[in-house]
Amino acid sequence: xxxxxxxxxxxxxxxxxxxxxxxxxxxxxxxxxxxxxxxxxxxxxxxxxxxxxxxxxxxxxxxxxxxxxxxxxxxxxxxxxxxxxxxxxxxxxxxxxxxxxxxxxxxxxxxxxxxxxxxxxxxxxxxxxxxxxxxxxxxxxxxxxxx
Amino acid sequence: xxxxxxxxxxxxxxxxxxxxxxxxxxxxxxxxxxxxxxxxxxxxxxxxxxxxxxxxxxxxxxxxxxxxxxxxxxxxxxxxxxxxxxxxxxxxxxxxxxxxxxxxxxxxxxxxxxxxxxx
Numbered sequence: 092x093x094x095x096x097x098x099x100x101x102x103x104x105x106x107x108x109x110x111x112x113x114x115x116x117x118x119x120x121x122x123x124x125x126x127x128x129x130x131x132x133x134x135x136x137x138x139x140x141x142x143x144x145x146x147x148x149x150x151x152x153x154x155x156x157x158x159x160x161x162x163x164x165x166x167x168x169x170x171x172x173x174x175x176x177x178x179x180x181x182x183x184x185x186x187x188x189x190x191x192x193x194x195x196x197x198x199x200x201x202x203x204x205x206x207x208x209x210x211x212x213x214x215x216x217x218x219x220x221x222x223x224x225x226x227x228x229x230x231x232x233x234x235x236x237x238x
Numbered sequence: 239x240x241x242x243x244x245x246x247x248x249x250x251x252x253x254x255x256x257x258x259x260x261x262x263x264x265x266x267x268x269x270x271x272x273x274x275x276x277x278x279x280x281x282x283x284x285x286x287x288x289x290x291x292x293x294x295x296x297x298x299x300x301x302x303x304x305x306x307x308x309x310x311x312x313x314x315x316x317x318x319x320x321x322x323x324x325x326x327x328x329x330x331x332x333x334x335x336x337x338x339x340x341x342x343x344x345x346x347x348x349x350x351x352x353x354x355x356x357x
Contacts, residue, residue: 099292110315113316113317118332119334128319134355136289136307137292141295157302157306160310172310
């Protein structure tokens with residue numbers, strides 16, 4: 092069971108898929124190697140989390156943010172990850188923004204049908220709700236500090 | 239077993255298409271959705287979040303941080319698989335073995351943190 096953090100494994104199917112796509116066609120992977128890589132990925136996340144947390148604490152913040160993780164990558168000597176990670180982050184932020192705007196638009200359209208007076212109230216609620224779903228504390232503070 | 243992790247993380251990250259538990263069973267965790275930009279991250283964010291929360295020193299982690307960690311873990315898997323493959327290639331084998339991984343860990347400095355953790 093999940094007695095140690097390293098036992099929290101990422102799903103085997105996804106790990107296998109990532110490995111197969113990284114390797115040339117026709118190359119296989121033994122079960123032992125696959126599960127070792129899966130375990131290594133968990134250890135990587137734990138180690139990166141710990142490094143990132145150090146940066147957050149240095150910045151006197153209690154919430155890990157994206158730049159803490161990027162700093163951790165540098166610290167761990169995985170600089171080659173930094174550029175692709177920044178690109179992924181941009182894409183992720185665009186997607187989140189798109190989703191928020193889409194759901195705001197839906198609400199607007201719905202409200203227009205029912206009662207136009209309540210439009211403004213719901214828009215404010217949406218902003219707070221979507222930012223940090225993990226915990227309720229300190230959500231607004233940390234979102235601004237990213238860059 | 240993973241139910242505990244999934245249950246603990248169940249309240250978080252429902253918007254990501256990878257949010258469901260993705261057990262270690264045979265079929266892939268989710269069917270591809272038709273949402274635009276659906277391939278930003280293949281690893282389920284809920285599992286990554288569970289790992290992050292396992293660290294007693296971590297108080298909170300933002301959604302973006304979890305996402306980047308997931309993506310970094312994917313890059314890491316690709317990287318270590320490729321490095322291990324170089325060793326297998328030298329042995330003219332077409333199947334990656336555990337020992338190829340061990341060799342890669344020993345040979346590559348960035349993987350030093352893994353030493354002793356995979357046993």
